[in-house]
Amino acid sequence: MLVKDVMTRKVISVQPQATLSQTIDVMMRWNVSGLPVVSEDGSLVGIISEGDLLRRPEIGTEGPRAGWLESLFRAGHAAEVYAHSHGRRVDEIMTTNVVTVREDDRLEDAARRMEKHGIKRLPVVRDDKIVGIISRADFVHVLAGFVRPAYEDQPVSDQTIKAAIEAELKAEPWAPADTVSVEVKDGVVDLNGVLTDEAQRNAVRIIAENTDGVTAVRDNLSWVEPITGFVAPPPGRNGEDPVAR
Secondary structure, eight states, X not given: OBGGGTOBSSOOOBOTTOBHHHHHHHHHXXXXXXXXXXXXXXXXXXXXXXXXXXXXXXXXXXXXXXXXXXXXXXXXXXXXXXXXXHOOBXXXXXXXXOOXXXXXXXXXXXXXXXXXXXXXXXXXXXXXXXXXXXXXXXXXHHHHHHHSOTTSSSOOOHHHHHHHHHHHHHHSTTXXXXXXEEEEETTEEEEEEEESSTTHHHHHHHHHHTSTTOOEEEEEXXXXXXXXXXXXXXXXXXXXXXXXX
């Protein structure tokens, strides 16, 4: 999946000369926590977010003033901090080193950049012009389409469910496909067999739970300690209680 398949194309932005008051009004009106800063020709020149507004003298959060030693040896840095916390125009406050993506980048690349830089949104650019924006909310929206049960309108047969679970178990190198058997009746999955690593239990159950058509999963798996041969029985009352999806 590509960025252009998920991004929001209607971009709410501000210009560099906008005042702080105007910018806050736009954020509140559109219920967004950050805005791209776009020049008159449509070029992306920065971004302003709630993080840029955390340290403000108006609300008593500007932080300690620079000491004499920092003012002497790092006067430029101290001046930049002061300007950023006291500025009243967007171009005085905005972040200019903007992390961006292109519309043909993979969705995985966008997610990786968000994680790496600890940010919530990425402007999408084409030839330095902004053509969209992708945020964490966009990821949630697209994910919703995948996690909603696809079988509500068209029931899935027990045989199809069983085949899908077994195929997924065989596809995962960590999965104990040879020691776990799968039985399905009326959408309820029974997992029987043996695990050699207790950490496999949750993952095996999740494979079953995520399969279309499954209404409940019963974990009847026993764990065998490979060295001592100690056998731990299934959880609960021998796995008789279904675990709803």
